[in-house]
Amino acid sequence: MSLLERLGDRVAEADEPRRPPSPPAPAAGPFRREFWRSPLRGRWLTSFLGSTLLPFVIVAALTGFLSHAAYDPGLGSNDVSGGFEVDLYFFDWPAAPAWLYSLTQSLHLLAGFAAIPILLAKLWSVIPKLFERPATRSVAHALERLSLLTLVGSALFLFVSGVINVQYWLPFGFSFVPAHYYAALIFVAALAVHLVLKLPVVARTFQREGAFRPLGEGIERMRVADAREDDLASPAPAAPTISRRGMLGAVALGSAGLLTMTAGSSLLGSVRGIALLSPRGQDYGDGPNDFQVNKTAAYAGIDPARTGGSWRLGLTGTGRDVSLSRAELLAMPQHAERLPIACVEGWTTWQDWEGVRLADLAALAGVDATSGGTVLVDSLQEAGAFAQASLASNQLFDPRSLLALRVNGADLSLDHGYPARVIVPALPGVHNTKWVRRMTFTPA
Amino acid sequence: MRARFRYEYGAEPLHLIAVAASLLLCGYALLRITEVPGGGRILIWLVAAALLHDLVALPLYSVLFRLTHGAASRAIPDRTAMLTALNHVRVPAALSLLLLVVYAPLILRFDPERYEGTTGLGVDGYLGRWLLISAGMFLISGITYAVRLRRGAARMRGAQPVEAPADWAERRLRGPARAGGVLVLALSIVVTAWVIAAVVVGLVTNGL
Numbered sequence: 134m135s136l137l138e139r140l141g142d143r144v145a146e147a148d149e150p151r152r153p154p155s156p157p158a159p160a161a162g163p164f165r166r167e168f169w170r171s172p173l174r175g176r177w178l179t180s181f182l183g184s185t186l187l188p189f190v191i192v193a194a195l196t197g198f199l200s201h202a203a204y205d206p207g208l209g210s211n212d213v214s215g216g217f218e219v220d221l222y223f224f225d226w227p228a229a230p231a232w233l234y235s236l237t238q239s240l241h242l243l244a245g246f247a248a249i250p251i252l253l254a255k256l257w258s259v260i261p262k263l264f265e266r267p268a269t270r271s272v273a274h275a276l277e278r279l280s281l282l283t284l285v286g287s288a289l290f291l292f293v294s295g296v297i298n299v300q301y302w303l304p305f306g307f308s309f310v311p312a313h314y315y316a317a318l319i320f321v322a323a324l325a326v327h328l329v330l331k332l333p334v335v336a337r338t339f340q341r342e343g344a345f346r347p348l349g350e351g352i353e354r355m356r357v358a359d360a361r362e363d364d365l366a367s368p369a370p371a372a373p374t375i376s377r378r379g380m381l382g383a384v385a386l387g388s389a390g391l392l393t394m395t396a397g398s399s400l401l402g403s404v405r406g407i408a409l410l411s412p413r414g415q416d417y418g419d420g421p422n423d424f425q426v427n428k429t430a431a432y433a434g435i436d437p438a439r440t441g442g443s444w445r446l447g448l449t450g451t452g453r454d455v456s457l458s459r460a461e462l463l464a465m466p467q468h469a470e471r472l473p474i475a476c477v478e479g480w481t482t483w484q485d486w487e488g489v490r491l492a493d494l495a496a497l498a499g500v501d502a503t504s505g506g507t508v509l510v511d512s513l514q515e516a517g518a519f520a521q522a523s524l525a526s527n528q529l530f531d532p533r534s535l536l537a538l539r540v541n542g543a544d545l546s547l548d549h550g551y552p553a554r555v556i557v558p559a560l561p562g563v564h565n566t567k568w569v570r571r572m573t574f575t576p577a
Numbered sequence: 578m579r580a581r582f583r584y585e586y587g588a589e590p591l592h593l594i595a596v597a598a599s600l601l602l603c604g605y606a607l608l609r610i611t612e613v614p615g616g617g618r619i620l621i622w623l624v625a626a627a628l629l630h631d632l633v634a635l636p637l638y639s640v641l642f643r644l645t646h647g648a649a650s651r652a653i654p655d656r657t658a659m660l661t662a663l664n665h666v667r668v669p670a671a672l673s674l675l676l677l678v679v680y681a682p683l684i685l686r687f688d689p690e691r692y693e694g695t696t697g698l699g700v701d702g703y704l705g706r707w708l709l710i711s712a713g714m715f716l717i718s719g720i721t722y723a724v725r726l727r728r729g730a731a732r733m734r735g736a737q738p739v740e741a742p743a744d745w746a747e748r749r750l751r752g753p754a755r756a757g758g759v760l761v762l763a764l765s766i767v768v769t770a771w772v773i774a775a776v777v778v779g780l781v782t783n784g785l
Binding site: 315410 | 596603609610631
């Protein structure tokens with residue numbers, strides 16, 4: 134007996150009804166099993182769709198929680214999820230390789246978008262179960278259905294909130310990060326129990342019907358599952374209008390299309406043209422400052438007057454406070470680094486930055502690499518969750534971490550953070566604070 | 578004891594342990610949600626997402642598919658020919674609808690000011706590109722359909738006895754012409770329905 138089979142026996146619901154069966158209530162409409170007539174439905178289709186969906190969902194979930202870790206929620210005011218009491222992260226988010234966050238977050242978006250058609254098809258394949266009668270057979274059945282509500286609700290919520298967030302449509306009156314984060318927690322909890330309960334069923338189904346064998350059946354020879362043995366099959370199947378493999382092929386085309394468009398704005402930054410419908414698929418132009426802007430200066434409420442000659446960078450540390458003009462910063466040793474801005478929304482752009490090492494600024498404020506320390510960076514931006522961000526010691530003292538003054542051989546444009554912005558390898562884009570006005574160093 | 582538990586509860590103890598652990602963790606997450614700003618709305622949308630999908634979206638596209646099936650059945654009596662034509666319309670239509678639903682905020686301009694203000698880019702072009710992609714998908718589908726029809730006709734020609742050439746000639750002429758008519762009809766029904774839906778959604782969201 135395999136492990137899965139034994140697990141299946143342990144969790145399987147009792148076949149015998151708990152009470153003597155009462156006479157069946159006359160069911161109508163969708164509550165009649167005969168109402169659902171598609172001959173495609175059955176355990177094999179649902180098992181196949183579920184098995185295909187699972188890897189995408191696992192990648193999306195893992196990279197999602199990694200993204201939360203990349204924001205260093207334990208540091209300063211970085212946590213925008215409303216505070217999770219249990220610290221799940223036992224590691225500091227690394228500052229190398231520079232493309233790390235770009236990779237994890239691109240995977241998050243790719244897996245998420247590609248999963249959408251598969252999820253929709255899978256929900257379609259199990260819709261008769263929503264209307265099954267009796268609504269609850271036992272306490273076990275009732276609890277399982279409650280758990281399924283949390284699974285379906287959180288899954289749809291996650292996909293919808295993620296998809297509309299990257300398109301800047303947030304009409305629901307709650308902030309995205311905590312909503313997406315706690316929905317993910319619910320989703321993972323509900324998915325885990327769903328897997329414990331259903332993986333044995335999937336294994337049994339594949340053993341009986343073959344994992345891939347039904348894919349070989351064209352529309353003429355397609356077998357219809359027996360509704361007496363298969364609770365997802367129709368007892369009154371209509372003649373098929375498409376084969377299972379035809380339907381799965383359409384789902385795969387949908388996934389491939391969404392994957393391609395998402396890839397256009399993320400992994401394949403140089404061929405953004407294929408991101409035909411993805412946000413930020415368009416070109417900014419050819420100039421040195423013509424690349425993706427997370428938030429324009431106007432949107433962030435930056436007063437251009439405060440970025441002019443009167444601008445000073447304030448440094449606070451263990452010693453005296455330091456105030457530097459842009460000319461004084463340009464007179465310090467300048468370093469050039471090619472680093473990405475990798476956004477939580479899935480896009481990445483690599484640029485050549487020039488500026489002062491953060492470590493040199495920390496030393497000016499009396500905090501050096503041997504003791505280590507953290508920094509809180511404040512922006513001229515007055516409101517918003519990312520008007521300030523804290524950096525960990527490994528990020529602050531990485532030799533590639535800069536306070537950038539120039540990009541691609543030109544001064545930063547106002548939209549890109551003039552007079553000065555932070556750029557740190559492998560950091561979520563929005564933590565690379567723009568329009569920096571003060572840096573507060575705290576020694577370790 | 579275990580049989581008694583099974584009788585009262587309806588499944589093995591491990592079932593209860595797994596489901597209870599999951600629901601308790603969900604409970605914790607729900608508790609934390611109530612503490613963040615707008616938490617009540619998050620709770621509402623967690624449930625509303627499932628209800629809207631299961632009771633509105635899914636029945637809606639099922640009905641849409643059933644309507645196209647009915648129309649095609651009436652137009653083309655031969656079932657095999659009808660299904661080929663139908664699926665060459667249904668599949669690109671479904672893909673086009675999928676893209677419209679996923680990228681609706683940009684295509685239908687739900688909040689262009691926010692997108693433009695944030696990114697410095699315009700939302701112009703999304704609707705046009707979506708229409709072009711959809712047209713491209715229908716075109717590819719139409720070409721593969723034509724190729725299949727020709728192959729089918731060629732096969733039929735090989736199978737027909739030499740003394741009955743008029744039969745296949747007639748079929749070859751009538752089949753594609755009819756199916757093409759259905760293709761165009763179904764396409765215009767779908768596009769019209771979407772344009773109406775787009776206008777309604779646009780009006781509702783801009784009005785709210």
